[in-house]
Amino acid sequence: MREASRPHPAPPVPVAQSAARRGRALLAAASEVEADRNRFVEQVRRAHRCRISEAVAQVDGCVDTIVRWAGWADKLDLLLPVAAGGRRPPPVAILPPEAFLGAARSLCSALAAGARCVVAHESVAVGSLVDVVAAEFPAAAVTVVARDPHTVRALATTVALLDARAADAEFDADLRLACAQAGTRVLAPLPAERLAALDDLALVEDLFAGATRPA
Numbered sequence: 001m002r003e004a005s006r007p008h009p010a011p012p013v014p015v016a017q018s019a020a021r022r023g024r025a026l027l028a029a030a031s032e033v034e035a036d037r038n039r040f041v042e043q044v045r046r047a048h049r050c051r052i053s054e055a056v057a058q059v060d061g062c063v064d065t066i067v068r069w070a071g072w073a074d075k076l077d078l079l080l081p082v083a084a085g086g087r088r089p090p091p092v093a094i095l096p097p098e099a100f101l102g103a104a105r106s107l108c109s110a111l112a113a114g115a116r117c118v119v120a121h122e123s124v125a126v127g128s129l130v131d132v133v134a135a136e137f138p139a140a141a142v143t144v145v146a147r148d149p150h151t152v153r154a155l156a157t158t159v160a161l162l163d164a165r166a167a168d169a170e171f172d173a174d175l176r177l178a179c180a181q182a183g184t185r186v187l188a189p190l191p192a193e194r195l196a197a198l199d200d201l202a203l204v205e206d207l208f209a210g211a212t213r214p215a
Contacts, residue, residue: 017138019086022112023073025136030066032132033059043125044100062104062129069108072200076113079201082208088114089207090160095147097166100125102195106166107133109204111141118155120147149175156182161207165190185209 017025033040037059045055076083092115096103103126110117111133119130119142127144134142145151155162156178167189179186187206190198 017114019074019077019114022114022137023070026066026070026073026108026112026133028136029133030063030070032136033066033129034063036132037063040100040125040128043128047098047100047123047125058100061101065101065104066108066133068200069105069112072204073112076201076204080205080208082205083113087208089204090209091116091118091158092161092163092207093118093120093152093155093159094163095120095152095167096126097192097195098123098126100129102166104129105203106163107142109200110163110207111137113204113207115207116141116143118143118145118159120145120152120155122147153178156184159184161209162186163207164188165195165206 040059040062041052041055044050044058045052048055048058050058077086089110092110094106094110094117096106096119100123103121103123107117107119107130121127121130121144130142130144134144145155153175156175162175162179162184165187176186178184
């Protein structure tokens with residue numbers, strides 16, 4: 001697994017890939033998750049202390065989610081005015097939910113749109129998923145860091161956006177202040193029901209403030 005304790009990750013930049021290539025990369029990641037299904041099921045079962053049937057549903061849903069975002073990758077510029085002309089979201093730090101399926105949605109939405117991501121997590125299952133997805137993208141398209149207060153605060157100066165929509169609503173005020181001082185935009189925590197109800201286009205559209213055109 002990638003190093004998960006780097007306190008000062010290099011500033012991320014947009015992923016230098018066409019939308020079609022991003023879609024193919026996500027499809028390849030879905031195939032890898034499916035091929036290693038048993039390992040992921042066991043990791044999810046242990047992480048969430050759930051029944052095997054529930055873990056299987058999470059992993060199978062994850063594969064479906066990755067495939068769905070692979071399909072969105074080359075359509076976002078047609079369906080979202082903010083993505084027109086090949087615009088890509090600014091560098092984003094993601095605080096994914098603990099749930100395996102929700103983490104897949106958070107990560108794949110950003111990658112499908114062309115953002116480079118820093119993912120702060122603390123779950124073995126989510127970490128394995130991030131590693132598999134990241135392996136299909138250019139080097140450093142995804143950076144993994146430990147999900148601790150010091151590390152997450154350090155992200156405020158290296159990204160343009162903190163996607164905390166899936167974070168605990170009580171994440172500390174110091175983090176909000178650090179982001180504000182660094183000029184980092186924050187997508188604030190949402191209730192789980194509201195986040196789950198967001199359709200895919202609404203989920204990704206919020207990432208595009210400060211979008212850039214490809215060089």
